[in-house]
Amino acid sequence: MGTHEEQGVARQPFDVADAAPLLLDARGVVTSWTRDAQRLLAYTADEVVGSGVRGLLTPEDAARVPEVAERCREDGGWAGLLTARHKDGRPVRVMVRVTSAQETVGASQWLVLVSEMDEAPGWDMSRPVLEQMLARSPVGIAVVDVNLRFVWSNAALEQFGGGPAPRRLGRRLADIQPGLDAEAIEAQMRRVLATGEPIVGYEHLGRLRSAPHRETAHMMSFTRLDDDHGHPMGVYYTVVDITERHRARQRLALLDRAGEQIGRTLDIMRTAQELADVAVPGFADFVCVDLLEPVLRGAELLSGPLGDTELVPLRRAGHQSVHENVPEAVVGIGDVAAYLAGSPPIRCLTTGRSWREERLDPLAEEWGTDLPDGRAVTLLELGPHSVMIVPILARGVTLGVTTFFRRHRQEPFDADDLSLAEDLVSRAAVCVDNARRYTRERDAALVLQRSLLPHRLPEQTAVEVAACYRPADELTGLGGDWYDLIPLSGARVALVVGEVPGHGIGAAAAMGRLRTAVRTLAALDLPPEEVLAHLDDLVARTAHEEGVDPDAAGGDSAPAVGSGCVYVVYDPVDGQCTMAAAGHPAPAVVLPDGRVTFVDLPQGPPLGAGGLPFESLELDLPEGSTLALHTDGLLARGPEWAVDADRDRLRRALERQAVTLDLRCRTVVDALVPDRPHDDVALLMARTRLLGADQVADWDLPGDPAVVAEARKAAARQLTEWGLEKLAFTTELVVSELVTNAIRHASGPIRLRLLKERALICEVFDGGATAPHLRHPRTTDEGGRGLLLVSQFTQRWGTRFTSEGKIIWAEQSLTDPPI
Template sequence: MGTEVDAFLRRLARQFRPQVNQSVDMMVQRLHSEFPELLQDKDLAALSAQETTGHVTTFLDVLEHGLDVTEVKAPSDSLEVGRRFAQGGIPISTLLRSYRLGHMTLLQLMQREAARLTSDSKLVNEATVKLVETAFAYVDRGSEEVVAAYQEERDRRLQRRLILTNEASRRIGTTLDTARTAQELADLGTEDFADLVTVDLLDSVLHEEGTYPPTDTPVLCRIAQRSVLDGCPDSAVATGHTHTYPAGSEPARALATGQALLHRVTASGLPAWWAPAPDSGRTLRGPGFHSMLLVPLRARGETLGLAQFSRHRTAALFDDDDLLLAQEIVARAAVSIDNARRYTHERSTALTLQRSLLPQRAVEQSAVDTASRYLPTGSRAGVGGDWYDVIPLSGARVALVVGDVVGRGLHASATMGRLRTAVRAFADIDLMPDELLTHLDDVVIRLQREEARDEGEISATCLYAVYDPVSHLCSLASAGHVLPAVATPPTADGDAPASHAVAFPEMPIGPPLGLGGLPFETTQLELPEGSLLALYTDGLLESRVRDVDTARTVLSDILARAPKSLDETCDGLLAALLPSRPSDDVALLLARTRALDPDHVATLDLPSDPAAVSGARAYASDRLAAWGLEELGFTTELVVSELVTNAIRYGKSPIQLRMILQSTLTCEVFDAGSTAPHLRRARTFDEGGRGLLLVAQFTERWGTRHSRDGKVIWAEQAIPA
C-alpha cells in the first residue's frame, strides 16, 4: 500500500501544478485577512507572494520526486521574508503563525484535489496522513531556516541600534551651541535609520521667553534638518523659518501631551499638516512617505520642541522598537539642547551685564589718551569677571584700574560690578593706591561673609594706578595682579627707526583681594610725556601654546613699535597674543601720558598768617587775567579766600595755593594738617560756618584728598564757553 500511496502523491503533485498560481492567490488572500499588517508594506506583500509560490513549488517537488525533506533547502525568498519581518519589527510568533497558516491552507487545497482524483476513501485517507506527515516535516525544516534568518537580522538590528545609541552619546552635544546640537541629531538620524529628520524648537524657547506649555498652535522654528536627498527637497519648511501645525494635528498633539507618536501614511496620501504652507514657495519633491515618528524634545520636565523622523526610500516601516530608539536618541539630544540653551542664555546675560558695567565711552579728562578692549573667553567655562576703568580725579589726575574676579558666569560678573563700584567710591575720596586696595580687600572679605557657602570663595586681583600730568608721577599698587608694561617715548638713534624702550617695572605685588591682614605698597614712577602704559589681565599672556616669558617678549616688541593710534596698538596686541577663541577673559587698557603745560599751572606758597589771604586773592586775579578768564574773577577770589582762610585757621604750615587750568579751572590749597573740613549749617547769628557752603554753591564740585604729608582741599569751576 505504501508504494500505491507514494504513486498517488506523485500523481497528485503533477495534477496540482497547473493550479499553483490560483492556489497561491487564495493562500495570500487568507494570509492578508489574518495578518493585515503585511499589507502595510507593499514590498513585503509582493515578496510574501513570491515566497508562497516558492514553498508550493518546492513542496510539490518533494512529493513528485520523493525527496528527503531534511535535505531540502528553504526557498531564498522565505529567508528574505524572515529578514523583512525582523526589519519591520513584526514578532516572530506572527512569522511562525503565518508560515503554518500558509501550509495548512495548501494542505486543505491538496486534500480537495486528492478527493477529486479518486473515489477510494482508504487511499485518500492514507495519502492524507502521508501528506500531513511530509508537510509538517517540511514546515519544521523550513521554519528552522526562516527563524535563523529572522534572529540573525534581529540581532543585527539590535547591534545597529546599540551602535546608534552609542554614536548618539558620542556625537550629539559636542558643543554648547543649540543649532549645532540639533543638526548633530539630524545628521545622526539619517544614517541607516530615517530618510528625513527635522528638528523644530518652540519660538518661545529660542527667544528665552520661557518654556510654557505649548498652545494649540505653537510657533516653531526649524533649526535643523537633514535628508538623504540633497537640499532637503522632501521637507516642507526651510531651515531657519518659523511655522505652525494645525490645532488637533498629530504634531500639535505630540507637543501638547509630550508623548511620542508613530504615524503611518495611508493610501490617501500625506497628512494635511505635512504639506508646505501656501506662502512658503516650497514644493515637495521625491518619493512618497510611508511612516513617521513624532518625538517631542523634552528636558527637565519641559517641552522644547519636536523632532520628526520620516521614511520614504527605506522600504521597512517604522515600528514600536524604532519609536523607542528615537525616543532614547531624542532624549539625549534634548538634554544637550537645553544645556546649550541655558548656557547661551547665562553667557549672554553675563556678557551683557559685564559690558554694561564696563566704561561705555571714553571719559573726558586731559591726563592720558586711552584705548581699551574686552574679549570674553571662547571656552565653555563662561564669561569671567575681568574689568577695567578710567576715573578722572581732582587736580587733573586720572586713575587707571584693571582687575580680575576669580570664577565664571553671572556670579563673577555681578561681583565684578560690585568691586568696580567700590573702587569708584574709594577713588572719589582720593585714597592713595595702597589705601584704596586695603579698603577694597575689606569689601571682598565682607562679601565672602555675606555670600552663601555654595557660591564658592570670592577672590580677585586688582591693579590701581594714579597718574598726575603736572608732576608726571604715576603711583601704582597691585593686589595679586600682573605687572603693567611701560614704554617710554621713542628716541631717534641715527638713521634707526624710532622705538619705545619697554620695561616691566619692579614693584611689590601684594596678596589677592580677600585674604586680609597683609599690606599693600605704592610704587611711584616718573613717566615722560608720551609714555605708554599697558594694563591687562593675565588672559592676555597665558596661553597653551606659549609660555609667559615668550608672551611678554611679544608684548614688548609690539609696544616698542607702537603706532600713534592706540586702537591699532590694541588690535595688534590681541592679534599677536591671542588665539581665535581665548581660554580666559581678557581686559586690556592702554594709556599714553600727557603733560600739562607749565603755563597752565600756578603755585604760590603762603605763610600761616591771615594777612596772606588778600595776597592769595590778588595772585589768583592776576593768573586769571593772564589766562583770559577775568569773568571768573569774583567766584575764584571767593573760593581762594575761603580755602586759604580755612587752611590758615585750622591747618598747619606749610600752606600752598595751586591753580590748574585744563578743561576746568581747579583751585587747590594744601596744608600739613590732617583735619578734613565739612559742610555745616550755620545758625542765623553765627559769624562763620558759611565758607564751604558758598564754595559748594559757586563751583561744579569740591572735595578733599589726603596724602602722607597732609591734605588738599580743592574746588573746580567750569570754563565759560
C-alpha cells in the same frame, strides 16, 4: 457717704461744686447772689441783686448779652468764655454755663454757673463738650485704678472685645479678655504707676475674644493719673487697632527677605527650596514647590495640553515645614508626584490662575497624588484647613505650581495673603526661568557684562587712552575682566584693570560690584595701596557675611574672593605715577623712544584672601610714555618658568608701531590671543601727557591772615593772564575761604595752586590732618559758611590727604557759564 475729699476723689476746677451759682430773670436781672459769687467778684448781694448782668461784664462782653440770651431761648442753655469786672476794676476771665431754672424755682429764670479761668489756664471748652470728645472718640479709651481694675471706658473700646463699659467696671483685663496676654499689658501699667513716665506707642500682638481666629495688633499709650497731692489714682490708656499696618509691615519684611534669599544662584532646585524656606514659618505651615520635568532639564516648554492621561507628572523641587524633617512631605525632593488631571494644582498649571480655599472640604479627594511606590495620597491625609496654589509664571510660561498650607494656625488664607504669595512666587519664577534659559541666552548675558564695562571712557587731558576687551569662548562662558579710567581731583586720573575669578553671570555681577566699589573709593582720593586695602576688606567681609569659604574662590557664591586688581594714579602736573597691585600682573611701560620695560611692582595678595599689606610704588614717567595695564588672559597660562617667555611675547607686541593708540591696542590683543580665548582679555593703554608751565601757578603763603588779600590779588592776576576774567569773582571767593580756613585751623606751611585744564582747579595745601566738614549754619550763626559758599559756587570740591598734610580743592568748569 461723706464728701468728695472724704472718699478720696479730688474735685476738679470745673465741677459743679466748684462753680459760683447765681440766678437771672428773663430780662437778665440778677435775682440771687451767692457767697461763692461774692468770693469770685467781691460784690455783695445788696450791690448786685436787682441790677442787670451787663454791669458785671466788660463793655465788649456786655454787648454779647443779647446774642447769648437768644441762644439760651433757642437751645435751652449756653456755655462759653466771658470777661467779668471785679469790684476793684480788674478783669476776670470766667467760664460761664447758662441753663434753664424754671423747673427748679417755678418761674422763668436762668441758672448761671461761673468758674474762674485762672485756676485752670487753657481750659477753653465746657465739660459736656469734653465728655462728648471722650465718649464719642473712635479711639478706645479706658481708666483703671491703682489695682488695675476698670473704673471707666468709652464705647469705642467695645470693638476690642470684653463687652460694654458697665461689664468692665471693677474687673481686670485678664477677666474680660482671657485669651489675651494681659500680663504684658498690665506690666506696662504698673511701670507707669511706679515711675509716672508715660508710655507711648506700645505695640501688642494677640488674639482678642471678639476675633479668636485672627491675630490682631494694637498700639497702646499709658498715662498715670494723679490727685491734687500728686498721689497716683490710676492709669489712663488708649487703644488703636493697627492690625492692617502690622500685617503690611510683615508682608514688606517677607518680600525683603525674599529679595535677599531667593535667586542667589542659578541652581533651579536651590531656588525652589529658597522659596519654600522664605515662606515658612512666618507665612505658611507647609510649602511645596513642584515643577514640570522640562524645566529641570533646562528645555523649552511646549505649548498645548500637558497630556492625555489622567495623571500629570510634576517633580518636587523644594519643600519646607514648621516641623522638623517635613513630615507632611509625602513626596521627596526630586521625586515625581502625579496629580489628577482635574485637580486644583493641574487647573492652576493649565489656566495660569491662582486658587485659594479658606476652609478646606474634608472630602476633597479629587486633590490626589500618586507616590513613586504607587501609593495614592489625598489632601485629607495632609491635614491642612486652608490652602493656596500659585502657578509659577515667568515671561508668559507656566513652569510649575507652589502650594501653601496652613494647619496649625487657625487664621485662614485671605485675599491679601494670596496677593503676597503671588509676589513671592513671581520673584522665584524669574530666578527659575533665568537658570533654565541661561545657556540659550548667553548673548543676553554678554550684553549684561558689557553694560557693566564703561561704554565710553571719560574725557580728560592727563592721558590719551584706548581699551580693548575680548570675551572668552562660548564653552567656558563669561568671565569677570574689567577696566576703568576715573578722573580724580587736581587733573589726575586713576587707571584700573581687574579680574574676577570664575565665569558666568555670577562673575560678571561680582565684577560690576568691584568696579562700583573702586569708583566709590577713588572718589575719596585715597592712595592706591589704601584703595586696595579697603577693597580687600570689602570682599573679605562680604564673603564672611555670606558664609563663603575664602579658599573656594571662583565659586558661584562669592566669585569676588581671589580677584586681582591693579590701581594706578597718574599726575600730569609733575608726571608722577603711583601704583599698587593685588594678585595682578604689573603694568608694562612703553617709553617715548619705543623701549618696553616692566614695572617691578610689589605684589599684594588677591582680594579677600588675606596676607601681607599692600605696597605702592612711585615712578616718574616722561611725557609720551605709554602704560599698558592688562589681565592675565593676555598672556599664556604656562608654568612659572615661562613667565619670561610670556613677557617677551608681550614686549614684541608692544614694540609694534601703529597710527593711533586705539589701533595699537587692538593690534596687541590680536597678536597675543586667538579669536576665541579660553579666558577674558582686557587691555588698557594710556599715553601720558604733562600740563604746560603756563597751565600751573602756585604760591607759598605764610600763616598770616593779612596774606589772604594778597592771595586773592595773585589769583586774579593769574586769571587775567589766562583770559579767565569771568571766573575772577568766584575764584577770589574760593581762594579767600580756603586760605582763611587753612590759616585759622591748620598748622605748618600753606601753598596755593591754580591749574588750568578742562576746568579751573584751585588747591590749598596745609599741614593739618583733619578734614573740613560742610555745615549748614543758621541765620544767627556768625561763621561756618565758608565751605557752603565754596560748594555752591563751584562744580566740585573735596579734600585729599598727602604724607605732609592735606589739600582742599575746588573746580570750576571752563565750558559751563560761571555762576
